[in-house]
Amino acid sequence: MKKFKIFTILIALSVVLAGCSSAEGVYSDKGQVFRKVLPQDISSLDTALVTDTVSFDVFNQIYEGLYTLDKNDKAQPGVAKDMPKKSNGGKTLTIKLRKDAKWSNGDPVTAQNFEYAWKRVVNPKTASEYAYIMYDLKNAEAINTGKKDIDELGVKAVNDHTLKVELNKPIPYISELLAFATFMPQSEKVVNKYGEQYGTTAEKSIYNGPFKVEDWKVEDKIQLVKNKDYWDKKKVHLDRVNYKVLKDQQAGASLYDTGSVDDTLITADQVDKYEGNPGLKKRLLxxxxxxxxxxxxxxxxxxxxxxxxxxxxxxxxxxxxxxxxxxxxxxxxxxxxxxxxxxxxxxxxxxxxxxxxxxxxxxxxxxxxxxxxxxxxxxxxxxxxxxxxxxxxxxxxxxxxxxxxxxxxxxxxxxxxxxxxxxxxxxxxxxxxxxxxxxxxxxxxxxxxxxxxxxxxxxxxxxxxxxxxxxxxxxxxxxxxxxxxxxxxxxxxxxxxxxxxxxxxxxxGEAHLTNPQVKGLYYHQIGGDTSLKEVRIDKDIDRDTGNNKK
Structure with a gap:
């Protein structure tokens, strides 16, 4: 057991040293950057294909749906200008889109992007594991099971900035549901350009959220940068988000101790060690x-x-x-x-x-x-x-x-x-x-x-x-x-x-070590784990004590 612990510590230190050797790498704290350890990698950048919470968490930062969730998990307008206008007893939604929403390649985010994305999810050829989440849309289940044509789905782009949605019945939580990752938009032009390779690398997708993916090294790291084409970029304080994929939580704690990351999960046997540390946070998910x-x-x-x-x-x-x-x-x-x-x-x-x-x-x-x-x-x-x-x-x-x-x-x-x-x-x-x-x-x-x-x-x-x-x-x-x-x-x-x-x-539950300098971070109980849109790093706070340096 002692040999195993010594080996684990040596591995952790080697990871730390490797990260610190690159001044501009995944552990760099230059400027406004949030650095987080992920316990596993994302599975894809394709919103139609993923099923795991880590991918959904990253999607919250790089994509934006019609609605987003606030810190109380209530829907707020995202790409949509306001909440849905309901008719037909709540079964028909008319949603107006903001005209200043753009993709990271400069293209406008349109109602057609949502119609295309939703049809792609329920298309049986896509084999989306999450297609069933759209079964409240008119004809979605019949389309997904091959009984109806894709064009019969209850979603239609009336024009570039108006989306009409037909439901099977009124859904009391529909706005929160539309904030979920599977309902996020996709560009037909970009999906067709890359085909089966769409979403497999940072370059083979485009982004409409507060951040965009600059680099993704599978099972290693994901690096995001501020999306300058995002419609609400004035509220985005971070220049970068650096995710380090690290299955060894012992190593994650070592990285936190050396100031190399701002957030990491820790293991049960580490919790007692950090009692009293201002960075220790526990939450029940x-x-x-x-x-x-x-x-x-x-x-x-x-x-x-x-x-x-x-x-x-x-x-x-x-x-x-x-x-x-x-x-x-x-x-x-x-x-x-x-x-x-x-x-x-x-x-x-x-x-x-x-x-x-x-x-x-x-x-x-x-x-x-x-x-x-x-x-x-x-x-x-x-x-x-x-x-x-x-x-x-x-x-x-x-x-x-x-x-x-x-x-x-x-x-x-x-x-x-x-x-x-x-x-x-x-x-x-x-x-x-x-x-x-x-x-x-x-x-x-x-x-x-x-x-x-x-x-x-x-x-x-x-x-x-x-x-x-x-x-x-x-x-x-x-x-x-x-x-x-x-x-x-x-x-x-x-x-x-x-x-x-x-x-x-x-x-x-989760036990985190979170840098006390991190402000504006909130967690969700629904969908993706966090929202980083309004996070900032307050360097006037002492990382070790949590107190103001002045």
């Missing part, structure tokens, strides 16, 4: 993490009692205290806290009753029943997780709990780069996978809809007709009946938890 159990590759997972046994065998409080120590919270549910409120003003999650709390005696009973029904004495399966030290520790804790409380079960651990872990989930070439989900819009359906039968993010082989109907009703005939809608979503989540296609573990 609206994201839940759980084990997906793929019954198609492990037939034993079709047994409900086995699934219940696995979920009840894991001490989640012990997990967040011993493994995370970063503000994470144990959870027995699927939808996260802070996603949405019920009609009574309480958090939606407060109404949910779950049978999946830690209970080793109950877990053993379910396991014994499952063994008898399946005719087995032992079970071996593999759980995928990511190739970081923190994820390895997490997986080993879960493995120890499952194997201790369910004698005869062997859980193997398979570590993969983030992209490969996600790809194996989407292709369903895994047995179990430690996965997570965060809200795309402020409503429980942002979680519950992904577990409907056949959803691209379900990946478990589970489906339930009653569950599907409740979700359909909550997204349809009950939209204008808040109390009945609440009851339907509550019942749906409780059905899913009783069936246990996934084993909930925790709601994600």
């Amino acid at each position: 609206a994201s839940t993490f759980y084990i997906k159990l793929n019954r198609d590759n492990v037939p034993e997972f079709k047994n409900k009692d086995l699934r219940l046994a696995i979920s009840q065998a894991i001490d989640k409080e012990g997990y967040v205290n011993a493994v995370k120590n970063d503000g994470s919270s144990a959870t027995d549910g699927f939808t996260s806290k802070y996603t949405a409120k019920s009609p009574d003003g309480k958090d939606f999650t407060e109404s949910i009753q779950s049978p999946l709390s830690y209970n080793p005696k109950s877990a053993k009973k379910h396991y014994d029943k499952a063994k008898k029904e399946l005719g087995i004495k032992n079970l071996t399966f593999t759980m995928n997780t990511e190739d970081t030290a923190e994820k390895k520790i997490s997986a080993e804790y879960i493995k120890a709990q499952v194997e201790k409380n369910l004698p005869g079960v062997t859980m193997k651990i398979k570590q993969l780069p983030f992209k490969q872990r996600v790809n194996q989930e989407h292709s369903e070439t895994f047995e179990a996978s430690l996965s997570g989900w965060g809200p795309d819009y402020p409503d429980p359906l942002t979680f519950l809809s992904i577990m409907t039968t056949g959803n691209a993010s379900n990946n478990t082989g589970w489906g339930n007709k009653e569950y599907d109907k409740l979700i359909k009703d909550a997204n349809g005939k009950l939209l204008q009946k808040p109390d009945e809608r609440q009851a339907a979503m509550k019942k749906a989540e409780e059905i899913m938890l009783q069936e246990a296609p996934v084993a909930p573990i925790y709601q994600k």
Whole structure:
């Protein structure tokens, strides 16, 4: 163990020295620059193709949709001049676009850019994993499943600066939904120019947000510069944003200590070291993490009692205290806290009753029943997780709990780069996978809809007709009946938890070291993690004490 720690420290120091050797490199603090460690790389610069929160976070800085989210996660006009004008009972939106919005190549951002981008997402040839998020648009689902022509989508550029949107039904959170990355515009000219290579390098995309990508070295760094063509550039204080991709959070802390970065996540065993440091920040995110159990590759997972046994065998409080120590919270549910409120003003999650709390005696009973029904004495399966030290520790804790409380079960651990872990989930070439989900819009359906039968993010082989109907009703005939809608979503989540296609573990917390000089940074619970548009570096603040130097 000591040798491992010494090796980790040496690696961290080598990273620091390599970064400091370049005065104008990713660690340079010359001028107004925000330097942040990312735990993984973005997957693409193509808004139609990504599904991960790190990419969504970067997209918040380099692209802008019709609306953006403020620090309270409420929609504010972005490319749109004002909020949508609603007609036809709320099913038709007329949105006026500002005339001074431009792409980084000088082209105007037009209504056609939104019509093209949305049609590209739902076009089945694009194979967008997030196409379903547009199913509230008229004909979107039928187009995405090959039943209707792309030109029948409920979006039309009336002229260069007017967009008309037709919905299947009125959506109470539509403006917040339109702020999500998948709804951001794309230039047909640029997409056609680069074809399949679009979005694969910094040069093969254009940008309409506060910043643009200057350089992207895969699995290494992403460097942004202020976008001088951005319509609201007067509010942008930063000259540059430098992201360093670094899976080793020990090294991230070393970089922070040497003044080489302004923000980094830290690991559980580092938190105590930084108690009292003005840079230490903890936050609870609206994201839940759980084990997906793929019954198609492990037939034993079709047994409900086995699934219940696995979920009840894991001490989640012990997990967040011993493994995370970063503000994470144990959870027995699927939808996260802070996603949405019920009609009574309480958090939606407060109404949910779950049978999946830690209970080793109950877990053993379910396991014994499952063994008898399946005719087995032992079970071996593999759980995928990511190739970081923190994820390895997490997986080993879960493995120890499952194997201790369910004698005869062997859980193997398979570590993969983030992209490969996600790809194996989407292709369903895994047995179990430690996965997570965060809200795309402020409503429980942002979680519950992904577990409907056949959803691209379900990946478990589970489906339930009653569950599907409740979700359909909550997204349809009950939209204008808040109390009945609440009851339907509550019942749906409780059905899913009783069936246990996934084993909930925790709601994600984060422990950050953030330079006290960083001002104007705020976090979102929905969509991309941060907005850097109004961030500035106040160099009159002492980085070490957080106090004014004067």
